[in-house]
Each structure stands twice: as C-alpha cells, then as structure tokens.
Amino acid sequence: MGFGFAPLLVAFFFDLWKQPEYQFFPQALAAAAFLAWDRLRELPRSMRGGNEVLSAAILLLSFALLTLALVFWSPWLGIVSALAATISILWGIGGPALLRKTGPALVMVLTVIPPPLGLDLRLGLFLRGLATTMSSRTLDLLGVVHYVTGNVIELPGQKLLVEEACSGINSVLFVTAFTIFYLFWRRRSCLVFLVCLPTAVAFVVMGNVVRISLGACLVYYHGIDILTGWKHEAESIILTAVYLLLVVSLESLFPRGKSEAPQAAARVEISAASRFPPVWFPVACGLFAVLGILSAFKGWDKWHEKAGPLLAANSALKSGAVFSLPDRIGDWHRSEIGPPRISKIETLGLSSAIWNYRRPGMQAVVAFDYPISTYHDVSACYEANGWTIEKKEIFVPADGVPPRYQMEMKKDPGIHGAVWFATINEQGEWVDRASVEHDFITRLGIFGSRQETTYRIQLLLLDKTPPDPIALEAMTKLFEEASAILSRQMLQQLRK
Amino acid sequence: MKAQTEPPAAGERTRIAGGYWIRVPACLGILIILILGFSILRPNPSRLASRYQALAQKSLDDQDYATAAVASLRLMGFGEQYRNDALFKLAQAKIGLGQKADAANLLEMVGDRTSNREGKPPDVRPGSQTQP
Numbered sequence: 001m002g003f004g005f006a007p008l009l010v011a012f013f014f015d016l017w018k019q020p021e022y023q024f025f026p027q028a029l030a031a032a033a034f035l036a037w038d039r040l041r042e043l044p045r046s047m048r049g050g051n052e053v054l055s056a057a058i059l060l061l062s063f064a065l066l067t068l069a070l071v072f073w074s075p076w077l078g079i080v081s082a083l084a085a086t087i088s089i090l091w092g093i094g095g096p097a098l099l100r101k102t103g104p105a106l107v108m109v110l111t112v113i114p115p116p117l118g119l120d121l122r123l124g125l126f127l128r129g130l131a132t133t134m135s136s137r138t139l140d141l142l143g144v145v146h147y148v149t150g151n152v153i154e155l156p157g158q159k160l161l162v163e164e165a166c167s168g169i170n171s172v173l174f175v176t177a178f179t180i181f182y183l184f185w186r187r188r189s190c191l192v193f194l195v196c197l198p199t200a201v202a203f204v205v206m207g208n209v210v211r212i213s214l215g216a217c218l219v220y221y222h223g224i225d226i227l228t229g230w231k232h233e234a235e236s237i238i239l240t241a242v243y244l245l246l247v248v249s250l251e252s253l254f255p256r257g258k259s260e261a262p263q264a265a266a267r268v269e270i271s272a273a274s275r276f277p278p279v280w281f282p283v284a285c286g287l288f289a290v291l292g293i294l295s296a297f298k299g300w301d302k303w304h305e306k307a308g309p310l311l312a313a314n315s316a317l318k319s320g321a322v323f324s325l326p327d328r329i330g331d332w333h334r335s336e337i338g339p340p341r342i343s344k345i346e347t348l349g350l351s352s353a354i355w356n357y358r359r360p361g362m363q364a365v366v367a368f369d370y371p372i373s374t375y376h377d378v379s380a381c382y383e384a385n386g387w388t389i390e391k392k393e394i395f396v397p398a399d400g401v402p403p404r405y406q407m408e409m410k411k412d413p414g415i416h417g418a419v420w421f422a423t424i425n426e427q428g429e430w431v432d433r434a435s436v437e438h439d440f441i442t443r444l445g446i447f448g449s450r451q452e453t454t455y456r457i458q459l460l461l462l463d464k465t466p467p468d469p470i471a472l473e474a475m476t477k478l479f480e481e482a483s484a485i486l487s488r489q490m491l492q493q494l495r496k
Numbered sequence: 497m498k499a500q501t502e503p504p505a506a507g508e509r510t511r512i513a514g515g516y517w518i519r520v521p522a523c524l525g526i527l528i529i530l531i532l533g534f535s536i537l538r539p540n541p542s543r544l545a546s547r548y549q550a551l552a553q554k555s556l557d558d559q560d561y562a563t564a565a566v567a568s569l570r571l572m573g574f575g576e577q578y579r580n581d582a583l584f585k586l587a588q589a590k591i592g593l594g595q596k597a598d599a600a601n602l603l604e605m606v607g608d609r610t611s612n613r614e615g616k617p618p619d620v621r622p623g624s625q626t627q628p
Contacts, residue, residue, distance in 0.1 A: 145551060206529050249521040412572050414583070414605050
C-alpha cells in the first residue's frame with residue numbers, strides 16, 4: 001500500500017524542500033517517529049482492533065483522495081490521503097487505544113503540511129508587517145531617526161529591507177513544531193499547550209524585533225551592519241538556540257499533574273486479539289498499488305514538463321532579445337527623466353525593460369518584465385514598498401483588447417499612483433482573466449498548477465491626484481499601444 | 497512545585513536538570529515581552545511629531561540633508577497638520593541632496609495646498625489655516 005503513495009509523497013517532500021520555512025521537515029518526521037516509538041512501548045502486546053466498517057470507510061476516503069491527487073497531480077492531497085490511510089490502518093489494528101498513542105506523532109506530521117489558501121504566506125506577510133511596526137516603535141524609544149515604508153526601514157543615508165528571514169516566519173514554524181514535540185514528549189496537558197504555543201510565537205516575534213532594532217541601532221550609531229551576510233546567518237543560529245532554550249524553560253514553569261506522567265508498559269493480555277488485516281485488505285493494497293504505478297508515470301511526465309518551462313524561462317526567448325517602444329505614442333513623449341526614486345516601478349522578472357513617458361502634467365512608466373515563472377500579481381510588491389492600494393479590479397475590454405488589472409494606490413508624500421498590468425504567456429494568451437476566474441482553486445493551493453513562462457506589461461502613472469477621465473483615456477491609449485507592440489515583439493523573438 | 501519537594505513517582509520522567517535556574521530564561525523572556533509590549537502599545541504621537549519636527553529643522557540648519565529627509569518623511573505620517581511643513585522641509589532636503597527634480601515635484605505639492613505661491617514657505621504655525 002505504501003507504494004501507492006510513494007510518487008506523490010516524493011513530489012510533496014521535494015517541493016517542501018524548496019520552501020526554506022519548511023526545511024525542518026526531516027527533523028519533524030524524525031520527531032514524529034520518536035514519539036510513536038515512545039508511546040507504542042506502553043501498549044499491550046495484543047490489541048483490540050477498532051470497528052472494521054469505520055476502518056474501511058476511512059480507507060475508502062483515502063483512496064478517493066489519492067485518486068483526486070493523481071488526477072489533479074496534487075502532492076498536498078497525496079500526503080493527506082496517506083495520513084488518512086495511516087489512521088485507517090492504526091484504527092483497524094489497535095482501535096482508539098492505538099490511535100490515541102500515535103496521535104502525537106500524527107500531529108507532528110501535520111506541522112510539515114502547508115495549510116491551504118496560502119495561510120502560511122499570509123502569516124508570513126502579517127509577521128513581517130508586525131516585526132517592522134514593532135521595530136519602528138522600539139527605534140523611536142532608542143532615539144533612532146527612521147522612516148518606515150512598507151517593509152523597508154529607511155535610515156539617514158541607507159535603507160534596511162526587512163526580509164522574510166527577519167520577519168520570523170521560518171523561525172515561527174520551526175519553533176512551533178519544536179514546542180509541539182517537546183510538550184508531547186513531556187506529556188503535557190492541553191492547558192500547557194494552550195499557554196506555551198502562543199508564548200513561544202511571542203518569543204520569536206520578540207527576538208526578531210530585538211534583532212531588527214539592534215541591527216538598525218548599530219548601523220545608525222556606529223555604522224556596523226549585522227543584518228546582512230554571515231553575521232545575519234550567525235544571528236539566526238544563535239536566536240534559534242535561544243528560542244529552544246526559552247521553550248524548555250517555559251515548560252518548566254508549569255507543575256506536573258498526575259495525568260501527565262507516562263504510563264508503565266502494559267503487560268495485560270487482552271483476550272480478543274486484533275482481527276487486522278481483514279480479508280479485503282490485500283485487495284485494497286492492490287488498488288492502492290495500481291494508483292502508485294499510475295502516479296509514478298504521471299510524476300515522471302510532470303518532472304519533464306516542469307523542467308521544460310524552467311529551461312524555457314531562460315531560453316525560450318532568443319538570446320539578445322531586444323524590446324523597444326517608439327519615442328512617441330499618441331501625445332505621450334519618451335523622456336529620459338524618470339519619476340522620483342521613492343516611486344519606482346516594481347519588477348520581478350530576470351530582465352526588465354523600462355521606458356519613461358511624459359505628456360503635459362503627467363508622467364508614466366512602462367515596464368516589460370520577463371521571464372516570470374507561472375504568474376505573479378505585482379500588487380504585493382507595491383504594498384511591501386509602502387503603497388496603499390485603494391482600488392484593484394480586473395478590466396475586460398469588449399473589443400479583443402487584452403484584459404488587465406487596474407489598481408489605484410497612494411503613498412507619502414502625497415503621491416497618487418495608478419498601475420495597470422497584463423500578463424501574456426508564450427502561446428500568446430493573456431492570462432490575467434484566467435487567474436481571476438480560477439482564483440479560488442488557485443488560492444486553495446492544494447492542486448498543482450500549470451507551469452508556464454509569462455511576460456508582464458505594466459504601466460505606472462504618477463500624479464498628485466487620483467487619475468481623472470482625461471488621464472485614464474491617455475493611459476488607455478499608452479497601455480494598449482505598448483501592450484500590442486511589446487507582445488508582438490516577444491512572440492517574434494521566441495525560439496520556434 | 498510538588499516535584500521539587502517529593503521524590504518522583506515510579507515511571508515519571510526525571511525533571512530536567514537545572515532546578516529553578518531553568519525557569520529564569522522564560523521569566524526574563526516574558527518580562528521583556530511585557531515591557532516591550534507596554535512601551536510599544538503606548539506611543540505618544542504628538543511628542544514624537546514635535547521631536548521629528550525639531551530634528552528636521554535642526555538637520556537642515558546643520559546641512560545634514562539625509563537626516564532631514566528621513567525626519568521630514570516621518571513627520572508627514574503624523575497627520576495633516578504637519579504635512580505642509582514636512583513637504584517643505586523634505587523639498588529643502590532634496591535640494592541639499594542634489595535631487596532637484598524630486599524637490600520641484602514636492603514644492604508643487606506645497607504650492608497646491610497653500611495660497612502662498614511667491615516662493616515663501618507655507619505658514620505652518622499652530623492654528624494657521626491653508627487657503628485653497
């Protein structure tokens with residue numbers, strides 16, 4: 001039966017390794033194995049199996065989930081179905097007693113499964129904002145002159161970017177998993193869990209605030225940078241050790257109740273021996289194995305499919321591809337002078353071509369950003385750099401013009417920005433509308449997404465007031481003309 | 497507490513070595529969280545704004561334009577009553593830093609908010625009102 005899950009589990013852990021915040025998963029799985037071994041020693045040698053119908057029902061659910069995972073190629077559903085199958089087998093062998101004993105190990109496994117709807121990413125963004133805000137207040141207390149815009153702390157003469165690593169998301173997940181393991185190992189009650197888990201997260205947030213504030217202080221007063229390079233890495237290691245010590249110390253604050261003591265290994269023989277495996281179990285194993293074989297073939301295909309576009313991201317465009325826009329589009333004129341640096345256009349691709357345009361009373365920037373792996377919504381980049389997005393909508397013109405996102409934003413000192421962007425793939429399809437239509441499924445994040453290389457055209461208009469109808473009309477002309485020219489140039493320069 | 501005074505029951509895990517000392521880091525950590533939380537959750541915006549206003553002016557007087565720019569940007573976030581003053585100081589700082597195009601844009605914003613378009617700084621005395 002294990003073979004049925006193997007291809008999807010390999011894909012799941014392979015993907016997980018690419019996410020720095022989940023790279024602790026080998027330790028978490030080892031901890032789960034240790035907890036299972038620790039608890040299983042206490043079970044009687046002969047166990048009473050659980051209700052066979054329930055066991056079969058859970059296994060059937062697991063089979064359905066695995067089939068879905070195979071059809072949609074969702075490693076996430078694969079590991080969920082594997083967990084369901086494990087629960088079914090544990091129930092069949094030892095009933096509630098065995099499930100209770102292995103519960104902590106199963107919970108440990110859950111700590112390495114990213115939640116759906118990108119909740120972990122949202123937590124990361126929230127923690128980054130929280131760390132920046134709290135650090136700003138701490139810097140005020142320490143008398144450091146600074147200005148916060150998005151996730152950037154600006155000091156006189158330099159900027160500190162509060163990266164994901166400083167925001168604490170990596171440490172939060174690891175420290176949470178460690179706290180769960182430690183409290184299970186110490187056989188603590190639910191009450192201790194309820195107090196220790198939030199406090200452990202608070203320790204991590206506090207540690208990051210101290211790190212950022214101390215780093216900014218040292219830069220401001222002594223010109224010493226400890227927020228980059230090996231010093232940053234060393235700090236991370238020291239802080240992690242401190243967090244673990246704090247968790248151990250925190251647990252020791254709680255007196256032990258009688259129920260929290262481990263049970264001596266039971267030696268009572270239960271007369272009714274487990275009836276597991278039931279007669280249908282070999283058939284179920286065979287079905288799971290068939291799914292495993294199909295998964296292996298699909299995984300092999302996916303591996304090649306995935307490698308293809310990644311290579312394409314670098315090579316689909318002919319080397320030395322050039323993009324250009326005319327000196328004049330409508331009543332817009334190319335200009336060498338760009339907008340103020342604090343209002344720069346946000347780009348993400350490996351390459352970006354940028355053109356500045358002006359017309360009386362207005363300035364705009366057109367950017368062609370490429371190649372982008374799959375799809376990227378640029379609004380998060382603007383928010384991270386201090387813009388407040390006041391309005392965002394997808395606009396679908398009726399006359400065959402590409403659909404586009406339209407955003408209105410605001411930023412100090414009194415700058416109003418309007419950003420329009422549209423994304424095209426190498427097949428010449430405009431993909432923003434599709435990303436909206438499939439938004440829920442995409443955001444659910446449990447189905448594997450189609451890998452493709454995309455190119456984004458972006459227009460940023462800067463003004464002292466929100467764009468009026470005249471400005472919007474001028475923007476429309478510039479954007480549509482620039483989109484047509486750049487998309488044509490892109491498709492012409494692709495390798496056949 | 498009980499574990500400190502009575503011998504551990506049979507099968508109970510031995511308490512982690514270190515006795516009371518092991519509890520000190522957690523107590524300190526919780527104390528720091530409380531102090532930080534208390535200080536952070538009680539900001540005094542008007543005092544901070546006054547500080548940044550004075551600092552921006554002093555930095556301009558000392559020709560420390562980088563500090564003046566950051567202080568002015570920060571001042572802008574404290575509300576509309578500081579905005580014109582902050583914009584004007586920021587423009588002066590930008591001129592000092594050689595960013596004349598940025599400064600011109602900022603001065604236009606100051607101009608839009610005041611009736612004084614003769615090159616004089618806006619009236620930012622407490623209680624003064626800008627004219628449309």
